[in-house]
Amino acid sequence: MEPQEGRKGIPSLLSSQGECIATNITQLIGWTPLIELRNIAEKDGIGARLIGKIEPYQPLSSVKDRSALRLIEDAEEKGLITPGITTLLGVTSGNLGIGVAFIAAQKGYKFIALMPAKLSLDKQILMRYLGVEVVLVDAVQHGFKALLDRVEQMKKDVEDVYVLDQFTNPANPDAHFRWTGPEIWKDTAGKVDIFIAASGSGGTITGVGRYLKTKNPSIKLICVEPAESPVISDGEPAFHNILGIGPGFVPEILDRSQIDEIVTVTTQEAMDMARRLAREEGLLVGISSGANAAACLKVASREENRGKMIVTMFSSGAERYLNSELFAQVKEECVNINMTF
Numbered sequence: 001m002e003p004q005e006g007r008k009g010i011p012s013l014l015s016s017q018g019e020c021i022a023t024n025i026t027q028l029i030g031w032t033p034l035i036e037l038r039n040i041a042e043k044d045g046i047g048a049r050l051i052g053k054i055e056p057y058q059p060l061s062s063v064k065d066r067s068a069l070r071l072i073e074d075a076e077e078k079g080l081i082t083p084g085i086t087t088l089l090g091v092t093s094g095n096l097g098i099g100v101a102f103i104a105a106q107k108g109y110k111f112i113a114l115m116p117a118k119l120s121l122d123k124q125i126l127m128r129y130l131g132v133e134v135v136l137v138d139a140v141q142h143g144f145k146a147l148l149d150r151v152e153q154m155k156k157d158v159e160d161v162y163v164l165d166q167f168t169n170p171a172n173p174d175a176h177f178r179w180t181g182p183e184i185w186k187d188t189a190g191k192v193d194i195f196i197a198a199s200g201s202g203g204t205i206t207g208v209g210r211y212l213k214t215k216n217p218s219i220k221l222i223c224v225e226p227a228e229s230p231v232i233s234d235g236e237p238a239f240h241n242i243l244g245i246g247p248g249f250v251p252e253i254l255d256r257s258q259i260d261e262i263v264t265v266t267t268q269e270a271m272d273m274a275r276r277l278a279r280e281e282g283l284l285v286g287i288s289s290g291a292n293a294a295a296c297l298k299v300a301s302r303e304e305n306r307g308k309m310i311v312t313m314f315s316s317g318a319e320r321y322l323n324s325e326l327f328a329q330v331k332e333e334c335v336n337i338n339m340t341f
């Protein structure tokens, strides 16, 4: 089925006559709902409209399901990979890996994920559960280059291997140009004034930004990056804990030319805001979603943005971070809870 522009995923199933049954999980990748943050806006006296796109509604709960699908489909369309023969290989902080993992499982590809060690236990657990071979590389000590060196080594060692490179492959932003951007345009009825998104691979901000600017060139595009590692703002890379964004280098596919402004957010601000989203809006979203919402509040508080519609991404669900610092305090409380009789 050829997806309608901006209506891949559940709506395209609903539009068919009779049965509404997906025949494979990849058909459910696509459309996610928008939500307005009315409680936070009211509490903080914000005059702009704050809207989040809830990517936890994807089959495996993150924005990267879209990129994973497009990276795999693009290679299939070019005749570069074959189920049952090709081994897919990818560098991932986790969410892309989980996206590739379920699509690979459904389509019949073997998948090896190269991950920076000590970053995310939750994602490692999920990938192994999905049948992925997870290879951990000490990227903290040896830098991102260690991961790339390992890819080169594995290309020699593994037969029929195909590298899914989210940082260089235009299929990654294309997922957002085809699907995420049109969804935002349609679901805001073209009223979006400012789009704000954190950059990991740069796929989301590049693809959505490119699409929205074709529709309305005056839409402002704001990129979010970790304050501790502001490399897109020409600063130095350093450790931060906003998982999924700020890899410490500027990705090849990130189109800086269309970005109007960069806003930095600290790990602390991102986590505090993720917790606010949970407790004040009932939204269980991850750390980068907190970073995006924190950036929205900074931008929304400017007088010139009164009455504007600001759209951002809630890129993943909070349950993916149960073993991270985001939940550390609550986890401690749960472990030490006293029984009452």
Ligand SMILES: Cc1ncc(COP(=O)(O)O)c(C=O)c1O
Binding pocket: 062, 063, 064, 093, 095, 096, 198, 199, 200, 201, 202, 203, 204, 205, 243, 244, 245, 286, 288, 289, 315, 316
């Ligand atoms: C949780 C999370 N947020 C944001 C992003 C950034 O998305 P992109 O890679 O499209 O820049 C990622 C990417 O992996 C992510 O995992």
